[in-house]
Amino acid sequence: MTQTAIPFWFLRGGTSRGPYFKRSDLPEDRETLAEVLLAVLGSGHPLNIDGIGGGAAVTTKVAMLSRSDDPEADVDYFFAQVSVEDRTVDFKPTCGNILSGVGPAALEMGLVKPSGDETRIRVLAVNTGARVEAVVQTPDGSVSYEGTAAIDGVPGTGAPIYLNFMGVVGSSTGALLPTGAARDVIDGIEVTCMDVAMPMVIARAADFGLTGHESAADLDANRDFYARMEPIRVEAGKRMGMGDVSGSVTPKFGLLSKPKAGGTITARYFMPKNCHPTMAVTGSQCLASCMLTPGTVAEGLFDAPEGNPALVVIEHASGTIEVTVDYSNDADGFHLRSAGLMRTARLLARGEVFVPASIWGGH
Secondary structure, X not given: OOEEEEEEEEEEEOOXXXXXXXXXXXXXXHHHHHHHHHHHHOOOOOOOXXXXXXXXXXXXXXXEEEEOOOOOOOEEEEXXXXXXXXXXXXXXXXXXXXXXXXXXXXXXXXXXXXXOOEEEEEEEEOOOOEXXXXXXXXXXHOOOOOOOEOXXXXXXXXXXXXXXEEOOEOOOOOOOOOOOOOOEEEOOEEEEEEEEOEEEEXXXXXXXXXXXXXOHHHHHHOHHHHHHHHHHHHHHHHHOOOOOOOOOOOOEEEXXXXXXXXXXXXXXXXOOOOEOOOOOHHHHHHXXXXXXXXXXXXXXXXXXXXXXXXXXXXXXXXXXXXXXXXXEEEOOEEEEEEEEEEEOEEEEEEEEEEEEOOOOOOO
């Protein structure tokens, strides 16, 4: 055989899409695994023409699942971000949108059995150590994908999937504010370096001469902005204790501005070489936490949401995303207990995907 067949499930999770694998069906060593994933997605071509990627960062994501040995988790979720063109695989971050499909995929794979009309699945995101409870609709003992729940960035409606994120503060750096300050100044720009679910460097759009309401396409066409932003991100990564991040997709970069469509705040999220067409689930938690933490660059841009848990509505390039934040803010500082979101997912295909046997001959 000149090709190796690998079982896979192909799902849209939130506003991302990609193959979901059983971890046991893939090579153990990280170097071979990376080569396999590059071949699966077709990285190295802007259209991913020789693979099943979609030519955009939100469609070159991979989830690898296994039963968890952790007594407080049912499923281990190992994530990989595969680049579109430069043939790199980043195993450092996680992805909350792809996480939306982990519960359904685990049920489809038989890693978890359905239990009643709703199945609660405890997920361990092994890249970052984050723990998430996914609530999946399972009437009649199988995953339901049809429903009336809608999320911006995805056409139509589907069955709701509820995600409750816990233990996400300091997911990569060990601290809410890895630099020790609510604000830092880098190259003349005030930023907040924060680590909640995803390490981020957050700034005000106006400080870059932007409104913050530009479309993703307009921002991607503004290469002067990227030329200014990237050195700031790299320096922030060093200050956050993440080392040289020039070749990594983390920390992500975010811009904040005042809302204009009834939301709490407006944000643009960068991955970081292009603008996310909607909003990352992990990024939304970090941005919401930035708003609720005193002294950050978000101050003065929004009216504080009432109550606790607080409902934060983030306006993004394609609509809005809602984050429910359970937190405390007292003399001991800001403490995030959990962040909840509603997403949808859909199984698009399942079967076998093929890679050249010269890359991996299988188990």
